[in-house]
Amino acid sequence: xxxxxxxxxxxxxxxxxxxxxxxxxxxxxxxxxxxxxxxxxxxxxxxxxxxxxxxxxxxxxxxxxxxxxxxxxxxxxxxxxxxxxxxxxxxxxxxxxxxxxxxxxxxxxxxxxxxxxxxxxxxxxxxxxxxxxxxxxxxxxxxxxxxxxxxxxxxxxxxxxxxxxxxxxxxxxxxxxxxxxxxxxxxxxxxxxxx
Amino acid sequence: xxxxxxxxxxxxxxxxxxxxxxxxxxxxxxxxxxxxxxxxxxxxxxxxxxxxxxxxxxxxxxxxxxxxxxxxxxxxxxxxxxxxxxxxxxxxxxxxxxxxxxxxxxxxxxxxxxxxxxxxxxxxxxxxxxxxxxxxxxxxxxxxxxxxxxxxxxxxxxxxxxxxxxxxxxxxxxxxxxxxxxxxxxxxxxxxxxx
DNA sequence: GTCGCAATGTTTATGCTGTTAACATGCCGA
DNA sequence: TCGGCATGTTAACAGCATAAACATTGCGAC
Numbered sequence: 001x002x003x004x005x006x007x008x009x010x011x012x013x014x015x016x017x018x019x020x021x022x023x024x025x026x027x028x029x030x031x032x033x034x035x036x037x038x039x040x041x042x043x044x045x046x047x048x049x050x051x052x053x054x055x056x057x058x059x060x061x062x063x064x065x066x067x068x069x070x071x072x073x074x075x076x077x078x079x080x081x082x083x084x085x086x087x088x089x090x091x092x093x094x095x096x097x098x099x100x101x102x103x104x105x106x107x108x109x110x111x112x113x114x115x116x117x118x119x120x121x122x123x124x125x126x127x128x129x130x131x132x133x134x135x136x137x138x139x140x141x142x143x144x145x146x147x148x149x150x151x152x153x154x155x156x157x158x159x160x161x162x163x164x165x166x167x168x169x170x171x172x173x174x175x176x177x178x179x180x181x182x183x184x185x186x187x188x189x190x191x192x193x194x195x
Numbered sequence: 196x197x198x199x200x201x202x203x204x205x206x207x208x209x210x211x212x213x214x215x216x217x218x219x220x221x222x223x224x225x226x227x228x229x230x231x232x233x234x235x236x237x238x239x240x241x242x243x244x245x246x247x248x249x250x251x252x253x254x255x256x257x258x259x260x261x262x263x264x265x266x267x268x269x270x271x272x273x274x275x276x277x278x279x280x281x282x283x284x285x286x287x288x289x290x291x292x293x294x295x296x297x298x299x300x301x302x303x304x305x306x307x308x309x310x311x312x313x314x315x316x317x318x319x320x321x322x323x324x325x326x327x328x329x330x331x332x333x334x335x336x337x338x339x340x341x342x343x344x345x346x347x348x349x350x351x352x353x354x355x356x357x358x359x360x361x362x363x364x365x366x367x368x369x370x371x372x373x374x375x376x377x378x379x380x381x382x383x384x385x386x387x388x389x390x
Numbered sequence: 391g392t393c394g395c396a397a398t399g400t401t402t403a404t405g406c407t408g409t410t411a412a413c414a415t416g417c418c419g420a
Numbered sequence: 421t422c423g424g425c426a427t428g429t430t431a432a433c434a435g436c437a438t439a440a441a442c443a444t445t446g447c448g449a450c
Contacts, residue, residue: 015398015399036435036436036437037436037437037438038435038436038437039435039436046399046400047399047400047401048400048401048436048437049399049400049401049437049438049439050398050399050400052437052438052439053397053398053399054398057437057438058437058438113364113368113370114368116368116369116370117367117368117369117370155377155380155381155384156384158362158365158371158377158381159358159381159384159385161361161365162357162358162359162361162362162365162381163354163357163358163361164357164361165361165364165365166356166357166358166359166360166361166362166363166364167353167357167361168361169308169360169361169364170353170356170357170360172312173308173309173311173312174311174312175308175311175312176353182350182353185350186350186353186354186357189347189350189351189354189385189387190354190384190385191386192384210427210428231406231407231408232407232408232409233406233407233408234407241428241429242428242429242430243408243429243430244408244409244410244428244429244430245427245428245429247408247409247410248426248427248428249427252408252409253408253409
């Protein structure tokens with residue numbers, strides 16, 4: 001029973017792009033990264049299985065969305081790093097930026113970390129996911145003060161990443177209410193010293 | 196078609212307990228907290244819908260499992276706090292303990308934080324989930340050195356919690372490989388100072 | 391220009407899921 | 421002993437991801 005509008009052409013035009021666009025839109029307005037292929041197809045005015053012409057399966061769609069999200073996050077962090085100067089204040093600013101982005105894109109952040117875990121970075125498409133991922137890591141490493149001892153920089157980067165990511169997750173999971181001032185305060189409590 | 200063993204009695208005996216037990220067992224051996232009601236019932240030698248006599252829905256079962264997990268985690272943290280002395284080393288030890296528990300119980304940790312977010316702590320069963328939760332928070336607050344200024348203690352507790360939780364999540368999500376020495380090093384980088 | 395093929399979309403079907411309703415069984419107290 | 425309530429079963433529904441077979445269309449080669 002084709003209850004599709006009579007004017008709608010048989011071919012959509014650019015279903016893949018439209019799907020990713022609507023998918024991102026959805027993720028931007030949801031708390032959890034719950035996407036249904038059927039529901040998505042329905043709202044695209046297309047049959048339930050049409051998306052399989054563009055993605056081998058649901059995970060591939062989610063991976064594409066996660067990749068886009070990862071790129072946005074990486075870009076966002078790079079900008080923040082560039083804008084903020086060095087020193088403790090700059091460090092805090094970049095950290096706050098990470099948390100803020102997470103709060104504003106909860107479903108996307110969750111999807112990114114959820115999907116990344118499933119991907120074998122050694123074999124799967126090293127140009128896309130791995131690249132964007134490296135970009136994020138670099139942005140985080142850039143938070144670390146220059147005067148840090150070299151052999152401590154890796155640990156310091158991990159420390160910073162853990163701190164902001166954990167804080168973000170606690171907020172997203174409803175454990176802690178979002179309070180920019182508190183976020184800044186917490187991030188500022190980190191004062192690296194060689195031990 | 197009743198393909199259930201002929202000797203099996205019509206009544207199970209204590210299906211609720213058995214379900215929780217098998218559920219916990221499952222969670223202990225999985226990476227992701229994926230439980231299927233039907234699969235669970237099948238392995239309990241019971242019909243697909245039998246569990247609905249003991250839980251109103253799937254979420255209720257998951258909540259019960261999350262509650263049990265939360266109690267275990269809280270107890271674990273309390274023990275670690277008691278065993279470790281104060282000072283930086285004690286702090287680090289308790290932090291490492293949190294991460295270790297998370298690594299050993301990935302699905303359970305995920306379930307806990309996932310479920311807790313859905314629960315309205317003000318209305319839902321304040322005796323159970325909220326209680327166990329408060330217990331965990333207390334264990335974390337106990338990590339904070341005594342000489343800390345009072346108005347900084349809340350921020351310090353949040354800092355500590357964020358750090359270990361974030362580190363745990365990064366490891367569970369496959370971003371960072373688990374290395375106890377590295378974990379200890381990262382946790383030790385936190386040196387609280389009044390700012 | 392038209393013919394054919396590859397790309398794209400649709401229908402239909404399969405087996406999974408959570409959940410509800412109606413029915414069956416058996417334990418326990420009056 | 422008997423009746424009711426707790427517990428379990430069967431059947432059914434809607435929704436999901438996915439696969440196979442079929443339909444339509446646009447585009448490039450002749």
